[in-house]
Amino acid sequence: MTLADLTLTESRPAQLADYPAGASYGPRRLPDFELVWLVTGSARLTLEPGPARADAYGCTLLPGDLAITRPGDRDHYAWDPRVPSRHAYLHFTVDALGHLPDPMTWPPMRSFSDFPVLESLCDYLLALAGDDGASARQRSSQVLHWLVDLYVTGPLPNDPMAGLPTSVGEALERVREIWTREGLRLIHVGELADDAHVSAAHLHRVFKASLGTGPARCLELVRLWQAATALQRSSATVSDVGALCGYPDRFHFSRRFRHLYAMSPREARFENGALDPAGPLRRAGLLGLAQKLLAPTRPT
Structure with missing residues (x-):
């Protein structure tokens, strides 16, 4: 501009x-x-x-x-x-x-x-x-x-949640509320389905149809994105980073992290030039949604 x-x-x-x-x-x-x-x-x-x-x-x-x-x-x-x-x-x-x-x-x-x-x-x-x-x-x-x-x-930012099915939108708003209040903890699909008044199977179907991936996978991509970022930008231990992002078990965290980024959390700490923490989200077309879920909520 x-x-x-x-x-x-x-x-x-x-x-x-x-x-x-x-x-x-x-x-x-x-x-x-x-x-x-x-x-x-x-x-x-x-x-x-x-x-x-x-x-x-x-x-x-x-x-x-x-x-x-x-x-x-x-x-x-x-x-x-x-x-x-x-x-x-x-x-x-x-x-x-x-x-x-x-x-x-x-x-x-x-x-x-x-x-x-x-x-x-x-x-x-x-x-x-x-x-x-x-x-x-x-x-x-x-x-x-x-x-x-x-x-x-502008450009006016696009709302990544605009036009989503009601149950998906309600589930994502619930995710924002939980993560704002409790941090990036694991949220089970059944918990979100109950809040959206639908079955877990139905929520998974409409979530995948509208966003290309199921709710569990979507939210894990966000949590691991934040974990990769924290590893690159802090001196916190791998265990502390995992716990911060909803993985209290360090070994489970390391397995899930390696599955997504093809390297261990410890290796990721020293790969600033090679690792793009947001890469998986960007390739899935979910980076805008992830930013929305983590954006600060302001009183209206």
Whole structure:
């Protein structure tokens, strides 16, 4: 990604605005671009066609939603009728699009839950707005470039669990919960099947049909990936690494590790250049899913 050919100019730093319950704002014709993200409450945003816009657009903005409105659009906000609302906003102009597509094709709305990095960039813009120094203004401009570029072109990370059968998705969410709470322990297929309210045989069939491997094999690939990584990146003993990744028996751990990586755990410790810990997962097409299972869970 390069931002050298994209030129944006902030009209003023990011600001916060508060509205009483049931308030409205607009309609107004926008002279420039505006970023708006909800902090509390909600808003019904309606955009009437501008000179170069074919269709009207309406959406409900909730906390964690980010919208970009364009020059020439006529916007109208109807704020939450039940509680006060707060939003942040920033106006900017596009002096040179560079690699970005026509602004008429830009998505009118993104969700922080789908693209968490946008939330961090928005928070940083608000923090920088409190500093009137030249270095803060320069950094704010850089952050705005990153934010708009990511908002428009992404790429948005694909959710590896999207579209999976319900029983598979429920089983994988259960795995995330257990591993977050208890560490990378062995999880029996029967335990996951009970939580998904299906038989172990059924869960194995739908798991293999959708992911190419059964649940036991899938989860073992993840645990051994973490074991191989720990062997390369720590001084922990082989026994401690095995126990950390759900293998309390060192000899069983060594057998399973050698079966997957064609070398013993001790040999793997000294094969930094030859051993790719994620290789088996990548070849099975499961690396994205493995990252999802181990990703930190954040309160919503």
